[in-house]
Amino acid sequence: MAKKRRQQNLDEKLRDSKTAIELLDILIEETMGGIEYCQSQLKKRDAASKAVQSTFEEILQRHESELRTLQRRRRRLQEIQENKKIPAKLKKQISALERDIILLGRSSWSGGSSTIRNRKRDLADLLEQVEICLNPPKRLKTVNDKFKVGESYSRQSVTRSYDSLIWQVLRAHFEFPSTTRSGSSKVVIAAALPAKEEYAAVKEMHFTKTLETLVNDAYEIVAELAEEMEEAFENTPESLQDSDIGQAREEAASQLESISADAPEVPDSLQEYKVIHFPSKSGKSRADRAGVAAGILRAAIGAVRQHLDPPPKLPRSERKSIDEFLVQLERDIDEIESVEFPGMYG
Incomplete structure (x- = not known):
């Protein structure tokens, strides 16, 4: 009964949290409490049996893995929220999505899995925008005249001229149609693309x-x-x-x-x-x-x-x-x- 009540209190605190960082702090604190409890049980000399110890060791391992995941997500969010290059609207959208993903992951709603996948795809799109804010188009020494700034080209033609890694190396040099995700077959050149020789050097550095x-x-x-x-x-x-x-x-x-x-x-x-x-x-x-x-x-x-x-x-x-x-x-x-x-x- 006490365990059920504790879980209800935790769920209420999570729902009442205002931001994803606040929510993550609650979960980190809860997970650290679980780690401390398992460690205290493992230190007891009168542990009931090897099976009991093995169970606590497995639970401890899960808690430690979960803690690292939570801390990683919190660090990423904190870095985004503190970076002045990222627009406030984008920060707010990312925080809201992260919060939704975590809460949905803890719910028992049958449609949660597919909704989480959609939210994660949306989050990936927003993180791409963050990457562009932090790493705007590079100033390049050369220009590939085959691709004109402001004009639309097929992804295939760009990949054929460079390679499939260009979408990671020079992500900020492209704009994707707003009605589709980055998997669209068409892209707009947002900044000049380099000659192949310079691209090879930029790719190696990247x-x-x-x-x-x-x-x-x-x-x-x-x-x-x-x-x-x-x-x-x-x-x-x-x-x-x-x-x-x-x-x-x-x-x-x-x-x-x-x-x-x-x-x-x-x-x-x-x-x-x-x-x-x-x-x-x-x-x-x-x-x-x-x-x-x-x-x-x-x-x-x-x-x-x-x-x-x-x-x-x-x-x-x-x-x-x-x-x-x-x-x-x-x-x-x-x-x-x-x-x-x-x-x-x-």
Whole structure:
């Protein structure tokens, strides 16, 4: 009864929150409370049994994974709200969408899953607008006269002249029809496009990251997939949760959660090492996104091995740390690729 009342109080506090950040703060506090409770239970010497301990360890792992996700979303929102380059209207829309997505994810409404997907697509569009505000069209040295500013062209003709990555590298140089999403077949040139030689240099710079950032990107994808699969299982009707598809969803969520919860620390000597990684062309299914995460980790392994040939002078402890880091990345790649995404968008 007390647990039910506590849940009702939490739901009331969430509904009464004015902004997404306030809502996230409530959930972060609640999740930290759950972590502290599990830790206190695990410290008790008179724990009932290994099974009980194992249960608390699993719950603790879920709470820790959820906390990282909540904190990541809060940091992103905070950075957007504090940035003066982003219009106030856009900030308000993003906050409202984030709040809707979180509340819908906690509801038992049967139509919540499809509505969440639509809200997430809307949010992705708004975040693209944020990216343009923060990274306006680059001042380029050359101009490709084939594409005139202000005129409309097919996406295919632009991709054929450059490559499929141009939509990420020079996103702010294009305008998409307001009646459709960025998947429209037509685009308007908003700023001059460069010659192919300059584009190649800009692309290389765009996809150069520190090894630490690159590895974090991969595990963030895994964490997002874990969250989505957990939502998918929770939204599976109770009568189907013990079915093959229900169990497969739960297993996928558990696997992904375990991988993201145990993400390795990048060794000190490698954290700022610069890596160029061009993402592979892929679809938007969950299996495709898992493949992207695995591909990023493979690129990280390749970059580290290249950096170590010939081996630089390093303390034995650091070299051991690097070897263990590479072993874990390889193990996690195998784990990610073994995850099965049943049914919906897998």
